[in-house]
Amino acid sequence: MLDLIRTEIFKIAAKPRSYIGFAAIFAIVVIIQIALYADGQAYLDFLIQSLNQSFEIEGMDFNGNLVGFIILQTLIIQMPLLVALVSGDAISGEIQGGTIRSLLTKPVSRSRIVWAKFIAAELYTLLLILWLGILAWIASLLFFGPGDLVVLKSDSLVIVRNADTVWRFLSAFGVAFLSLSVVVALSFLLSAFAENSIAPIIITMSVILLFTIIGTFDIPVFNQIKPFLFTTHMIVWRNFFDRPLPVEQIAQSAGIMALHIVVFLSATLIYFNKKDITQ
Amino acid sequence: MTDHIIEIQNLHKSFGDFRALDGLNLSVRRGEIFGFLGCNGAGKSTTIRCMLSLIKPDAGEILFNGKSTGEHRNEFLRQVGCIIEKPDFYANLSALDNLNISARMYGVKPKKQEVLAVIDLVGLNGRERQAVKTYSQGMKQRLGIAQALLHQPELIILDEPTNGLDPKGIIDLRNIIRRLKTDFHKTVIISSHILSEIELIADSLCIIDKGKTIIQGRTAELLSENEMLVTVETDQPREMFLLLQSAGREVSAPASDGHTLTLKTGRAAIPQIHREIVQSGLPVYGFYARKKLEDLFLNLTQNADANAGLN
Numbered sequence: 352m353l354d355l356i357r358t359e360i361f362k363i364a365a366k367p368r369s370y371i372g373f374a375a376i377f378a379i380v381v382i383i384q385i386a387l388y389a390d391g392q393a394y395l396d397f398l399i400q401s402l403n404q405s406f407e408i409e410g411m412d413f414n415g416n417l418v419g420f421i422i423l424q425t426l427i428i429q430m431p432l433l434v435a436l437v438s439g440d441a442i443s444g445e446i447q448g449g450t451i452r453s454l455l456t457k458p459v460s461r462s463r464i465v466w467a468k469f470i471a472a473e474l475y476t477l478l479l480i481l482w483l484g485i486l487a488w489i490a491s492l493l494f495f496g497p498g499d500l501v502v503l504k505s506d507s508l509v510i511v512r513n514a515d516t517v518w519r520f521l522s523a524f525g526v527a528f529l530s531l532s533v534v535v536a537l538s539f540l541l542s543a544f545a546e547n548s549i550a551p552i553i554i555t556m557s558v559i560l561l562f563t564i565i566g567t568f569d570i571p572v573f574n575q576i577k578p579f580l581f582t583t584h585m586i587v588w589r590n591f592f593d594r595p596l597p598v599e600q601i602a603q604s605a606g607i608m609a610l611h612i613v614v615f616l617s618a619t620l621i622y623f624n625k626k627d628i629t630q
Numbered sequence: 631m632t633d634h635i636i637e638i639q640n641l642h643k644s645f646g647d648f649r650a651l652d653g654l655n656l657s658v659r660r661g662e663i664f665g666f667l668g669c670n671g672a673g674k675s676t677t678i679r680c681m682l683s684l685i686k687p688d689a690g691e692i693l694f695n696g697k698s699t700g701e702h703r704n705e706f707l708r709q710v711g712c713i714i715e716k717p718d719f720y721a722n723l724s725a726l727d728n729l730n731i732s733a734r735m736y737g738v739k740p741k742k743q744e745v746l747a748v749i750d751l752v753g754l755n756g757r758e759r760q761a762v763k764t765y766s767q768g769m770k771q772r773l774g775i776a777q778a779l780l781h782q783p784e785l786i787i788l789d790e791p792t793n794g795l796d797p798k799g800i801i802d803l804r805n806i807i808r809r810l811k812t813d814f815h816k817t818v819i820i821s822s823h824i825l826s827e828i829e830l831i832a833d834s835l836c837i838i839d840k841g842k843t844i845i846q847g848r849t850a851e852l853l854s855e856n857e858m859l860v861t862v863e864t865d866q867p868r869e870m871f872l873l874l875q876s877a878g879r880e881v882s883a884p885a886s887d888g889h890t891l892t893l894k895t896g897r898a899a900i901p902q903i904h905r906e907i908v909q910s911g912l913p914v915y916g917f918y919a920r921k922k923l924e925d926l927f928l929n930l931t932q933n934a935d936a937n938a939g940l941n
Binding site for chain 1 (some may be wrong): 684706712715720731
């Protein structure tokens with residue numbers, strides 16, 4: 352199995368598209384960091400101007416933790432696309448390139464092939480998250496320095512002490528990885544059905560967009576299905592910056608996302624094992 | 631161990647209403663080059679894909695060395711190297727990387743010399759480090775054979791291997807296939823609709839039509855014996871025609887070129903015909919006896935159509 356996973360990682364590494372995500376994250380993070388370096392305090396003042404009308408806020412400065420949080424909040428929307436670029440291509444890319452015939456005539460079960468591809472895609476996603484973490488948070492800490500993190504919510508303001516930020520960021524990245532794993536599993540399932548690698552990427556993003564739109568409308572019929580949509584739970588990473596920590600809500604969201612992964616992956620395995628390769 | 635490396639019994643496969651395989655039977659002897667023939671859509675690729683577990687048959691049995699390939703899938707696939715329709719590779723990777731990926735999936739870690747030996751066999755020396763996307767179709771075909779050979783399988787399956795090849799590529803491929811048998815003692819199953827190619831290399835043949843086996847046997851036996859075509863080239867076609875006709879031969883009128891006559895006869899009568907012509911003193915510039923696979927193929931597939939029509 353290790354050999355299979357290594358082979359799949361090698362295949363991902365050989366594709367130019369695999370580096371788009373890293374390059375995009377680098378470009379976006381650097382641009383945001385430069386912009387915030389130039390105008391960060393003005394941006395912060397703008398954010399808290401409504402609060403300043405009611406309260407006197409002092410000692411709130413611009414720092415690496417805040418920059419990291421802002422970047423994470425901005426980039427987490429783009430991350431599914433960057434992940435789907437690779438995971439959506441995992442099976443359909445083999446079908447489109449014709450290599451599926453050769454791949455499935457090897458003495459390896461189809462289930463093992465799916466698992467190896469899924470694990471390789473997960474490792475890629477993990478690397479992407481680590482890259483995001485290094486650039487968005489650690490590099491921001493180096494450039495802007497540490498400090499207390501101010502999180503503005505629609506109805507409140509949370510101040511997280513600097514000493515308290517490390518585990519919160521690490522946990523947030525961990526849950527963000529789980530969120531992206533749902534995207535990997537969904538695009539994987541679509542990839543097994545598709546015969547080209549563009550369709551699963553587009554459909555994955557369309558599903559995320561549709562579910563996100565449903566999630567933003569406050570309509571009773573939508574409210575009933577919202578708790579079951581994985582997109583509702585993909586922003587749970589922000590809960591790690593709440594006080595008190597909503598442990599139950601985080602656990603529930605993580606459970607629902609894990610369930611989505613199990614369902615998507617099981618469906619992929621069942622379908623792919625039965626699929627006739629006629630291409 | 632059984633004499634037959636592959637036996638297919640009563641294989642059925644339908645795609646919706648279309649019956650691709652309709653009780654197909656065939657057997658392949660160990661160490662032979664086996665030609666698998668049929669028109670487009672006859673069921674060749676479906677049969678091969680069923681053998682290689684790319685398609686699940688609806689019914690029937692495929693045996694490899696007497697064991698079911700369905701029940702012993704991995705054991706079977708470990709002993710098979712194949713090219714299905716056209717070999718496709720990871721285009722961004724070099725030939726060496728592609729070969730290594732393939733070998734690893736067979737659980738084989740070939741030494742560099744072994745990899746270079748198969749590259750040498752297929753004539754890709756010096757190009758092995760180049761990305762496959764720079765390869766021509768012929769080079770990909772050669773690399774496909776290298777890939778099929780690297781894990782040293784017992785059986786090589788080539789589905790339409792001459793597709794997209796130029797004449798030189800076809801000749802090269804033919805020579806490689808011959809070497810697979812003579813030098814490496816492999817059993818080769820080669821499917822094609824290019825009859826002349828199969829005629830040149832196959833020890834045995836199977837012709838299928840509409841998912842059914844029409845005929846199977848040794849090439850030499852199928853293409854000889856009772857219905858041979860003898861072509862005689864002469865500059866006195868009329869005299870030659872009268873001579874052969876008077877001897878009771880089934881001879882056709884001179885061809886449009888005015889110099890050749892063709893007669894149908896059994897293999898045993900050919901020496902006598904030769905003697906008669908020589909004794910007549912008529913000038914002869916060519917005397918060819920043949921049975922074309924094409925004739926056999928058309929005869930059988932058209933008969934099958936006629937029978938189907940009667941039914």
